[in-house]
Each structure stands twice: as C-alpha cells, then as structure tokens.
Amino acid sequence: MKPFDVTSGMTNMRGVFYPTGHMVLMFRTEQHAHHACELLLRDGVAEDDVCLAAPADFERQIGDAIDDYENVLLPSVGTEMETARRFRYLAHEGHHAMIVHAKAALTSDHVLEVLRDTPISYGQRYRFLVIEDLVSQ
Numbered sequence: 001m002k003p004f005d006v007t008s009g010m011t012n013m014r015g016v017f018y019p020t021g022h023m024v025l026m027f028r029t030e031q032h033a034h035h036a037c038e039l040l041l042r043d044g045v046a047e048d049d050v051c052l053a054a055p056a057d058f059e060r061q062i063g064d065a066i067d068d069y070e071n072v073l074l075p076s077v078g079t080e081m082e083t084a085r086r087f088r089y090l091a092h093e094g095h096h097a098m099i100v101h102a103k104a105a106l107t108s109d110h111v112l113e114v115l116r117d118t119p120i121s122y123g124q125r126y127r128f129l130v131i132e133d134l135v136s137q
Contacts, residue, residue, distance in 0.1 A: 001037065004053035004099060006061040017029045017062050017084040018126055023088065023102045023111060025094040025123040030054075033096035036118045040100065047085065049101035059091035083124055083131055095121050108134055 010019035027033040033052050040050060053061075062084055090096065100111065107123050111133060123134035 001007055002049050004051045004057060004061070004097070006064070012080060014074060016080045017087070018075040018080050019099065020126050020128055023100045023108065023123065023125045025098045025115075025134070026087065026090045026121045027098065028095055028119065028121050030096050032118055033098050036098055036112045036115050036120070039114050039118065040111070045100065045106065049103070051099050053091075053099065055094050055096060058097040059088055062088045062091065062132070065136075067108045079131060084120060108132060 012018040
C-alpha cells in the first residue's frame with residue numbers, strides 16, 4: 001500500500017482536492033479502514049492502487065488545498081469545495097480515509113458490494129467533471 005500524498009494530479013486547476021479517477025471513502029475507525037482495505041486487496045485491487053490516510057494527515061493535506069483556494073476570488077461552478085470541506089471535517093472528527101484508484105473496470109457498485117458490511121461514513125468517486133456520491137450522511 002502506498003502512502004497518501006496529495007499530488008498535483010489530485011487537485012483541480014484551482015488547487016482544490018479533486019482526485020479524478022479515485023474513490024475516497026471515510027471510516028469512523030482505523031480498524032474499519034484497514035478491514036475495508038483488506039477486503040479490496042483480497043478482491044483483486046492492486047496494493048499500489050490503495051492508500052490509507054490517518055485523520056491528522058488527511059485533514060492537513062486537504063486543508064492546505066482548501067486554505068489556498070479560499071484566498072482566490074474566483075467563483076466555482078461545482079461542488080468540489082464543499083466536498084473537500086466535508087472530508088476535512090470528518091478527518092477533524094477522527095475519521096480515517098481510504099483512497100482507491102478506480103480504474104474503469106472497478107465500478108462503484110462493485111466496491112460498495114465488497115464493502116457492504118463495513119461501515120463507510122462518507123464516500124465519493126471523482127470522475128472527470130463529476131463527483132459521484134457513493135455514501136453520504
């Protein structure tokens with residue numbers, strides 16, 4: 001499993017967290033996040049396509065992108081800022097993040113089926129120009 005790091009490919013042109021081609025799932029506990037990761041790995045997802053982020057690390061990295069963006073006076077037509085704020089809030093509350101590189105063959109429905117017994121607190125799939133709600137509170 002690779003370490004989580006917000007790279008330029010995980011932000012939009014404004015610098016807001018928007019990891020196109022990834023699913024971001026939040027879990028209330030570290031155990032739930034690790035269990036979800038194990039289930040996906042057993043299902044055939046490659047180790048390099050999954051990373052876990054501790055709450056403080058995820059909050060800091062997402063927060064950096066939000067704080068930088070809030071200094072820009074340009075309006076946004078999408079929901080990426082509110083979605084990033086939601087992730088930051090959950091991380092601040094202690095939720096753990098799992099980021100999955102979602103190749104075309106890996107459907108949202110399949111991932112949710114594999115994780116059906118694992119409590120996901122929030123989840124989004126980032127597509128080109130579209131954020132798909134997977135799990136919302």
